[in-house]
Amino acid sequence: MLVKLAGSALVIGATSTVGWQVANLYARRPVHLRDLQVGLAVLQTEIDYGATPLPQALAAAADAAGGPVGEILRAAATELHVGEGTTAAEALRRATAQKGGATALVRPDLEVLGALAAVLGCSDRLDQVRHLRLAQERLCGEEQRAQEARSRYERMARYIGVLTGTALVLILL
Amino acid sequence: MADSPLPVELRPFLPASVRTLLESAATAATGLEEVRLREGRPLQVVCHGMDAFISPQGRLTQRADLAYRPDQAELQRTFQAMARGSVYAWEDEIRGGFLTLPGGHRVGLAGRVVTEEGRIRTIKQVGSLNLRVAREVTGCATPLIAQLCAGDRLPSTLIISPPQAGKTTLLRDLIRQISAGVESMGLRGRKVGVVDERSELAACAAGIPTRDLGPRTDVLDNCPKAEGMMLLIRSMSPAVVAIDEIGRPADAQAALEAVHAGVVLLATAHGADLAGVMKRPAMAELFHAGLFERAVLISRRRGPGTLERVIDLSGGGERIAG
Numbered sequence: 377m378l379v380k381l382a383g384s385a386l387v388i389g390a391t392s393t394v395g396w397q398v399a400n401l402y403a404r405r406p407v408h409l410r411d412l413q414v415g416l417a418v419l420q421t422e423i424d425y426g427a428t429p430l431p432q433a434l435a436a437a438a439d440a441a442g443g444p445v446g447e448i449l450r451a452a453a454t455e456l457h458v459g460e461g462t463t464a465a466e467a468l469r470r471a472t473a474q475k476g477g478a479t480a481l482v483r484p485d486l487e488v489l490g491a492l493a494a495v496l497g498c499s500d501r502l503d504q505v506r507h508l509r510l511a512q513e514r515l516c517g518e519e520q521r522a523q524e525a526r527s528r529y530e531r532m533a534r535y536i537g538v539l540t541g542t543a544l545v546l547i548l549l
Numbered sequence: 550m551a552d553s554p555l556p557v558e559l560r561p562f563l564p565a566s567v568r569t570l571l572e573s574a575a576t577a578a579t580g581l582e583e584v585r586l587r588e589g590r591p592l593q594v595v596c597h598g599m600d601a602f603i604s605p606q607g608r609l610t611q612r613a614d615l616a617y618r619p620d621q622a623e624l625q626r627t628f629q630a631m632a633r634g635s636v637y638a639w640e641d642e643i644r645g646g647f648l649t650l651p652g653g654h655r656v657g658l659a660g661r662v663v664t665e666e667g668r669i670r671t672i673k674q675v676g677s678l679n680l681r682v683a684r685e686v687t688g689c690a691t692p693l694i695a696q697l698c699a700g701d702r703l704p705s706t707l708i709i710s711p712p713q714a715g716k717t718t719l720l721r722d723l724i725r726q727i728s729a730g731v732e733s734m735g736l737r738g739r740k741v742g743v744v745d746e747r748s749e750l751a752a753c754a755a756g757i758p759t760r761d762l763g764p765r766t767d768v769l770d771n772c773p774k775a776e777g778m779m780l781l782i783r784s785m786s787p788a789v790v791a792i793d794e795i796g797r798p799a800d801a802q803a804a805l806e807a808v809h810a811g812v813v814l815l816a817t818a819h820g821a822d823l824a825g826v827m828k829r830p831a832m833a834e835l836f837h838a839g840l841f842e843r844a845v846l847i848s849r850r851r852g853p854g855t856l857e858r859v860i861d862l863s864g865g866g867e868r869i870a871g
Contacts, residue, residue: 427637427638461560462634497629498629499636500636500640500671
């Protein structure tokens with residue numbers, strides 16, 4: 377009996393953890409999207425008003441964004457700073473590939489960064505500001521969708537985790 | 550001129566394919582002066598004033614049809630790398646048609662120009678890159694100093710030559726020697742102020758010269774010449790002010806003020822001969838005011854920096870250089 381009880385607790389514990397993790401992803405995505413928008417807004421200011429070279433501008437954006445999203449921007453800044461001869465596109469793409477996994481951002485969010493990477497640093501200030509604004513608008517749209525998904529699925533994911541475990545235990549017993 | 554292949558600091562900026570070709574051709578291409586990349590057109594180098602194309606096997610050739618042709622991706626990547634991923638941070642330079650790389654090497658740009666109200670706003674699609682390799686030739690100004698200086702007296706001097714004849718290299722060594730002083734000629738070291746508008750003379754990194762300009766030299770990096778000259782005179786009290794490529798009316802005006810403030814001026818100008826330079830409106834005023842005491846003509850007859858003539862403009866006639 378004791379073994380059955382312990383087994384049941386283990387099964388419910390495991391499925392609840394999975395449910396909790398999925399719910400956590402729903403909860404963190406809008407936060408990370410918000411952080412990324414803050415980072416890009418700072419990047420825009422640095423480029424527009426300061427004409428700051430990209431390694432320093434990206435570092436300032438990384439400080440403003442903070443968290444795992446800031447780490448993407450910081451990795452891109454470091455890559456540009458250390459590797460002379462690296463283009464902005466290569467640096468940001470590599471940084472996104474390396475550090476994107478640690479965030480709750482999903483493919484459409486990372487695609488916005490990918491599209492920005494293709495043009496970042498490639499043109500004059502006016503054009504850069506346009507591209508950065510566009511990226512922020514697209515991220516804002518993704519954030520709204522992420523908020524809706526969060527309100528719809530966050531709690532549900534937690535319940536499903538616990539309920540799946542309970543159902544499994546009932547079937548197995 | 551010191552022979553050397555592709556300078557180390559230039560390597561990261563060039564696409565791997567072009568770098569490999571240049572390095573394999575480097576043994577033949579000693580004294581590399583220029584590398585010219587043109588999208589879809591033959592890869593060209595200039596060594597010792599002679600130009601050649603580079604074949605896909607890395608050999609120098611005179612036949613354009615056998616040459617390697619860099620594609621659009623290679624050219625754009627090179628341009629992006631040279632702009633250090635920040636084209637917007639070099640808007641003024643790009644508008645002026647050039648970028649300066651670490652080490653003072655200069656890249657000329659050509660392509661599709663975007664204009665706004667009749668003025669250049671930027672170069673959008675860069676189709677040609679001309680990489681000019683900067684050289685530091687220590688001691689190349691010694692014969693010139695021997696002719697310029699009578700004892701400790703240093704005259705205001707204009708160095709004239711067509712492009713690529715070694716004006717900047719000569720001026721750099723002249724600054725270094727004047728700053729350090731030349732004991733054997735009785736010339737004591739002087740405080741020198743350099744306005745390095747294009748970062749070519751001193752090749753500053755974060756305001757610190759990476760080229761040797763002597764112990765008594767202060768550099769205003771990336772500063773417009775006209776403003777920089779007066780700023781230096783007010784703030785650093787130089788005895789000598791040096792500028793590269795004087796020519797705009799504002800430069801000439803500032804040069805006049807500088808000399809009236811009691812400093813010796815060293816400058817360079819593009820031109821085939823003295824008469825040609827004197828015809829340029831802004832320069833004519835300077836000659837009329839008797840600003841320069843000596844004009845130095847150089848050519849590349851016996852290699853870059855060949856001293857042709859030193860002309861005494863203070864009324865003492867002309868001297869022919871050995």
